[in-house]
Amino acid sequence: MKTRAKPVWRLVLSFIALRSCAAFYLPGLAPVSFCEEGTSGDECQSTIQLFVNRLDSVESVLPYEYDVFDFCQDAEEKRPSENLGQVLFGERIETSPYKFNFNKNLTCEKVCTRTYDISAKDDKKKLDFLKSGMQLNYQHHWIIDNMPVTWCYNSAFNKKNMYYLFNHVDIMITYHSGATEGWKGARLVGATLEPKSIKHEDENKLTCDGPPMEIPNEFTSNTKVTYSYSVKFVVSLWFTLMCAFGDILLGNDQVNGLSQEESGWKQVHGDVFRPPRKGMLLSVFLGQGTQIFIMTFTTLFLACLGFLSPANRGALMTCAVVLWVLLGTPAGYVSARLYKTFGGEKWKTNVLLTALLCPGIVFADFFLMNLILWVEGSSAAIPFGTLVAILALWFGISMPLTFIGAYFGFKKPQPVRTNQIPRQIPEQSFFTKPIPGIIMGGILPFGCIFIQLFFILNSIWSHQMYYMFGFLFLVFIILLITCSEATILLCYFHLCAEDYHWWWRSFLTSGFTAVYLFIYAVHYFFSKLQIVGAASTILYFGYTMIMVLIFFLFTGEWRTKYSPSTYGIVLSEFHIAWP
Template sequence: MWKRKGKGDKLVLLTLYFLTFFNFISTDEHNHMYAENEEVVVWMNTVGPLHNRQETYPYFQLPFCQGPHILQHHHETLGEALKGMDLESSGIPIKFLETQNHATYCTKTLNAEDIDVLRYAIDNQYWYTMFIDDLPVSGIVGKSEDDNENSNESITEEEQAKDPHFKPIYVYTHKSFTFEYNKNQIISVSLQHADPVELVYNQRSLDLTFTYSVDWNPTDTAFEDRFDKLLEADFFEHKVHWLSIFSSFMMVLFLTGLVSVILLRTVKRDFTRYDREEGLDFDRDLGDEYGWKQVHGDVFRQPPHLMLLSALMGTGSQLVILAIVIILYTILGDLYVERATILTATIFIYAVTSVVAGYTSSRYYAKYGGKDWIKTAIMTAGLWPGAVAIIGGFINTLAIYYSSSRAISFLNLLSMIALWLFICVPLTLLGTLIGRNWKKPSGSGGSSGGSNNQAAVDFPCRVNPIPRPIPEKMWYAEPLVIVALGGILPFGSIFIEIYFIFTSFWTYKIYYVYGFMFLVFSILLIVCACVAIVSTYFLLNSEDHRWHWVSFMTCASTAAYIYLYSIYYYVAKTKMTGMFQTSFYFGYTALLSFGMFCMLGYVGHTAATKFVRKIYQNVKID
């Protein structure tokens, strides 16, 4: 199952709260142990359309009532606030091990507007979520006559013609809770609905009485295993999932074999051909010679848009480390069992790893003679947060317009800005300083061309002052073709896993197979490295020295295939509708794709850089 059972580290989570500017509160967080007749709080979370899972609203935005036992709730983590988890006490007075049978907890008089609101919600299949002892529980608001198989038998065409709102709609007024417990701990909660009351169109008022029942059943299931009932093993551990892992592994074997052939046979053959004439002068006319050796004077030339490439490299390195740490931390700590804990940990670890982004970008920028390192550091610090701010800001504006629970409050926005200003930016600058001054290159390998203003670096070959013309080549050796084709293999290695991730996120299945994710992510990085090496060799062998951006974009183009797949998934696999849900889906999918763009581009370019240095430093240079 690729997971370890057990709760996450509470001490680590507490540290995350303080380091990510959480609201200071005096929480009554319990230890999941109850005494007999101790209150069990039912927290109501959100309500929204069944097929638009991200379009959520506060539960009590619908005309429901609260019971007598009301407790105030605050956002316990920044992750909860960002995910729109606005928990409010239902007031249902449930006591541990105390059975109830159709007890009343509140009454509500609906006016005509309230009835219309409820009719609209039920007709659009609104469902709600609640949390009891940190266990998620879902329920449906009501039912329409269309939900019954033989509902249309009692509705005549004449009645429908007289009143387009004739369709009978019912709201459930009874909640039946069934608890399973082991000694003094709650293991599972199930919810059923009953006592539907019809909501008649144009009815002026309606009195509703909300009731509940509670049953308690003992079980031998251990507390550490209680989330297993919520995990859909039949879906995530399907044989197709295992088959995808195996096929991706075989792809890695094929690609590593191909790279080995290039390194051990093709490049070795090139070395033999180049060294055939002993004492060959690299700077004279080579006549009929051809291949990657011809561009030795341009291969280490400063790439265009150096600052942007440096910022992308820094951001990519940070996101790669972030992804690895989060996946491993989730495997070890089962973070998916805690509300919004993965998002909380991601924010914290991203802030801490900002030093990696600054170091990587500055090292790369300095290596190619960049001078404006302050702008590079600022661009590196703002590249990913800027993308999040643009996309998230647009979606947040829509959420405010729709009064959705997804709307981020001004205070939480200030917390995020403060986190970036006082942690991310300083750490990025610190990494930049370390990268510029730590183990500075000595320039033993050669000198740069005068027109490039590059600092002395340890390149194996010196850079010619004038770029060498790029000869004509076959269409499949053009950079754009290499980039377009290069992303197919990495996408193919993660295609099935992307499906499982999309299905989990957009249908609220709990994704727990992070062992699978770690394997697929590792395979993806290896595939990207191999693809970048092969594409770089083909490009250089056609005497085209523009390998820097090509090696980056070859792997980064995988993100474009992921986004294209998201369009297919939206059309073929979902029933999402509406401006808000569509914007949410394509906005955050674009953010995911941009993150993959930076990560895979960094991996590809790093592998290509090591490959290029290796082959040119092994060639005799006079």
């Protein structure tokens, strides 16, 4: 009877959940209602503003602002306030001359006309820059009601020595009416456009049915370009998302314990805490890795909850930078405590390296890439004032917090003493030597993420929107577990071979995943991208090296304790795991 009743209770609970399911809006992401002209008020508005962002290309890493290509500009141009994340990512959002009223269809409306005189040097330069943008397939990024505008076109033009300019767009906006939902007006649910090339014979009487707008390779006469648009509103079906309960059944498999030999790792208990070579550098790496790990975990967790939605542009990068600045205390604590465990006495050098070494490498690389963007005149170049603000956050907040953490870390006593005479390490087989173990250790963690890595690289370099933060957070947890288990297993094999030099090996085993990340990035560059030019190539690999360094510190830092009750050995902090 109990077995049959259980599904009934689940059905009842699911029904209650469906009836009590309610939606909520995150701060800054509340929907905007629109209504027809003449009926607007506090609850809805009638004017729809189309925003334009930077232009970028899959063949070039250099983005440019919308105005650089001499497109039609808004007479009352306004730029929404940009947060730190938008500035670092090179977001350049501004208003456009495309403005229309809700539910008012328009056909072949004129935006502006641009005239280019072949005798004017500036006009010829503008057209040459426009043609170079066509050659590199630079693409627009438009925004309506904080939604990206999707577009598709038919490339049926193939005339030689001729450029075809898309000077007309057909915009279709889908909306859902609130008449049956209890709120006034309507809400936009999608926006698509189809660009077209149309030569307007008479700019005062547009018909939008002429031949394509052609720009010759060599200018022989003055060129006139008239930009136009049409807009159509369509009612969309509203698909309601429903809440539901689901049961996740976890099967616990019982694993028989393996018999342990009375030799091997038990004989090196007096040497496992022997300080490693370059202990200063290892402690600095682990401190920085802790800082990056907490920052990444918190950022992804907030993004998974929806607080860092892609609609809230720049929020992800802003959150990551702010968290990194505020997490200097854990970095200083971990680095100082490990360094004291290694018997180090140069605590000032340790703290300064923790606060300056890895961030300094990242900032130097980032600054060099920004210089290239400045020279190339790209819109992604970070303003000098923003760089000064980042330095102020680094030296004014992060560094003092690192010193505070180091103060508490140096107060902790050394956990375990070591033998006075180091134990002799026997001859090792090929698989227990450091290099083969480190190379093999990074394969499994990389295998967990390489599919998701493809979508992340597409989001960064192919300019696609990334939404799957819930799945990314799950992959992140799987990566942590895989790094821990792979490192524990290989480290156990090394100890069974009576090799107690495990400090650096445990860090590099999972940290070697970053090498596979770099190899995959190189493969992605040559197989998926069509980037041309020395500047774009340098920018790609420059930013890739920053990602590789951060990933190296993060994966190398993550580790799990061995359980003393399981292995019968006093290794309270065996795997560099610090509480």
